[in-house]
Amino acid sequence: MKGVHFPVTAAALSVLAFTTLLASASDPDPLQDFCVAINNTDFAVFVNGKFCKDPNLASANDFFSDKLRYSGNTSNPVGSIVTAANVDVIPGLNTLGISFARVDFAPNGLNPPHTHPRATEIFIVLEGSLYVGFVTSNINGDGNRLFTKVLNKGDVFVFPIGLIHFQLNVGKTNALALAAFGSQNPGVITIANAVFGSKPPINPDVLTKAFQLDNNVVDYLQKQFWYNNS
Template sequence: MAAAKIILIAALIAFMAASHGLAADPGPLQDYCVADYNSTVFVNGYACKDRGLVTADDFFFSGLDKRASTANRLGSNITIVDATKIPGVNSLGVSMSRIDYAPYGLNPPHAHPRSSEILHVVEGELYAGFVSANTEDGSNLLFAKKLRKGDVFVFPRGLIHFQFNCGGSRAVAFAAFDSQKPGLVTIANAMFGAHPAVDDEVLVKAFQLNEATVDWLQKQNWLDVST
């Protein structure tokens, strides 16, 4: 586990260093801008807290060593650490998450509209991949691999990707992002669980399903495993 932690730290440092030149978020204009969650000023991110009130705790989060419950239909749970959890992350263009997977658990197909992602497996075995944007001939390319402890995989910004625990034991991975709030669009949830609902005719034609199937899918309780 010590070696895995070293690899994770190295990956995070490399990712953060790259983010200064290629960050999805705007670059900071000062050393830090700790989020003021109580401010009524609307900005792209959070308004800055009074610098005289900033403490070390504003840059701190504890708990990523704890296994989250995967007792749900998908068998996964995502603990997100972003600007909503660490106020000091505001304006820095970084965030991370821990993903726990039950045996055969799934982090379902989703996309991060504001960030690329680098995933590091620290326990178990995952089948992970992403699908490209439409190519010139209209097809989509799948890039996927089976990942084991110590492996790292990158998901480009905005592309649909997934992870599936293909082993018979629990799995854990950590992900780093080049945005303080990467955003999350879970494909099934977005299309079949939107409020108000997407018109049946759109979904019938887009997914080549019959109307009864679309109606059934829209009645499901689509699960969000991020916390």
Template sequence: MEKSVRGIMVLICMAFAMSLAFYVVHGADPGPLQDFCVGVTDPSLGVFVNGFFCKNPKDVTPNDFLYKGFNTVGDTNNPLGAKVVQVNSTTFPALNTLGVAMGRVDYAPGGVNPPHLHPRASEMLAVIEGTLYAGFVSSNLQSGVNRLYAKVLNKGDIFVFPQGLIHFQLNIGSTPAVANVAFGSQTPGLITVANAVFGSMPPISDDVLAKGFQVDEKVIEALRSQFWSDGESHQYSWI
């Protein structure tokens, strides 16, 4: 009898723990409380709904859900030979609360979208024109290495970059290339490895970087001198 009671108590405790876990997970990521929330920059022009300032629904028109210019070829005349056009909740307010974003990447021959990561979203890349070499690097494995997953992509191919992992694309063809990217967040964010390591403000100590990369400080100084300007690197930012 005592064992039966004890078994019942264990089952009750397990059921309670499972229901609590479900509640915590469910409560951490609530769904939208309205059909849409077209973002506004001036709070006086909108209403506060579900944690965001939204354009008053009675003032929303079909034009709010239309984005034009995605077919515009990006200017790749820069040190990297690539240009990203952002379509996120900042540049397209209708995406606010919808959890998606897009982008267009143009590459000159030899152009590169340098190693970077998106802290808040996974990414799907579809090649529209050209040939790209693209890949991502895994987080640290138990063996102490980071595995590279990379492929040569042709027109019509799609490649996925998992959230938070460093990835890149390089145009290995002799003609310009174009890719469209999609994100599972309205603000995927961006950390470009070179920007973060060699271009932070204030800068990371040369001593830290020299020891971290196991090179002489003169090498770090040389790398800093090759870093592109803020005006040029800003075109690769994702808010």
């Protein structure tokens, strides 16, 4: 019986190895919003990642940053500030697929609804209490489900890649959190800023119909200053 099963097992392993080879040969995940291909390298400014330094020229400082040591200034319209430690801050993160951020909150401070198009986020509270949540995609036509939780010191929450999420300080003191991302450059799209503060602005006819708002309301929103806390 053992002799009968061996060829089947060997074939299964061969298929698995071949499938793994195909998977490993696929394109890497995007690290930017887009990467337009060009033939003239004189104008090749952006690439899907960063050009690599000669390893012999690397130093410990390429893998170090002290930016997260310092409190951010939350004196702004939303009462929060995000201090990133991504590949632009720590060059040694290039190709490693991870990054970090510090988020400071004033009392009642808000990190407004936003998404990270290229990364899942894991979020831990170091000080204070935060009301956090995310909204799902429209699953099977059942609408967008909201998942929320009040987090206290030491609590952890996960925001799945690409989903709209937020954090609000519900305590009476300053709050502090750290976020880790599954990308060296997760990107951020703050929803209100993108919809009402894009440059050039979205045609008001689109927004009035999409949000069922009066033209005057859309005009007012598009004239506001949309603060970027990151």
